[in-house]
Amino acid sequence: MSSVETVRSLFASRGGANYLGEAVSIATHMLQAGALAQRDSVSPQLVAAALLHDVGHLVASTSAQHDARHEETGAQWLTQLGFPSTVTEAVRLHVAAKRYLCSVEPAYLEALSSASVRSLELQGGAMSAQEATAFAELEHAAAAVAVRRWDDAAKDPTASVPAFDAFVPVLESVLR
Numbered sequence: 001m002s003s004v005e006t007v008r009s010l011f012a013s014r015g016g017a018n019y020l021g022e023a024v025s026i027a028t029h030m031l032q033a034g035a036l037a038q039r040d041s042v043s044p045q046l047v048a049a050a051l052l053h054d055v056g057h058l059v060a061s062t063s064a065q066h067d068a069r070h071e072e073t074g075a076q077w078l079t080q081l082g083f084p085s086t087v088t089e090a091v092r093l094h095v096a097a098k099r100y101l102c103s104v105e106p107a108y109l110e111a112l113s114s115a116s117v118r119s120l121e122l123q124g125g126a127m128s129a130q131e132a133t134a135f136a137e138l139e140h141a142a143a144a145v146a147v148r149r150w151d152d153a154a155k156d157p158t159a160s161v162p163a164f165d166a167f168v169p170v171l172e173s174v175l176r
């Protein structure tokens with residue numbers, strides 16, 4: 001099976017799981033994040049990272065109810081499939097990006113969904129000023145922050161989301 005087919009079958013088989021107390025399924029959430037990235041006319045790598053940021057929830061276990069370092073699981077799984085670091089590192093850092101934004105933008109923390117506030121504690125809470133400075137210097141920090149903002153915006157149960165097939169050309173271009 002090609003890497004794109006592997007991702008497609010994961011979305012189809014496990015994507016219907018509820019997204020950690022949000023009003024959308026994990027697949028809907030990720031498709032919505034990918035569509036928001038695409039709307040912002042960013043690189044295909046960033047669109048792919050937005051689309052795939054939570055695959056760790058799908059591959060980790062059948063229970064998506066605990067957080068279980070899904071960003072690491074997802075980044076490793078995507079690396080095995082041949083995705084470049086511009087995709088995998090944005091996925092790996094998207095939880096750190098949340099802890100970063102909570103530290104540097106008070107308004108960000110206030111706007112988080114209640115489920116996201118609950119998981120924040122599990123994820124280590126807001127970064128210290130020192131941690132935030134170190135994070136901002138990472139090569140893929142800006143990409144991870146961008147993914148994080150689409151992630152947070154992609155929880156609208158009323159939005160119409162594209163089908164997985166709409167992203168196949170993007171994924172193929174990134175894997176080439």
Ligand code: FE
Binds near residue numbers: 151
């Ligand atoms: Fe997410």
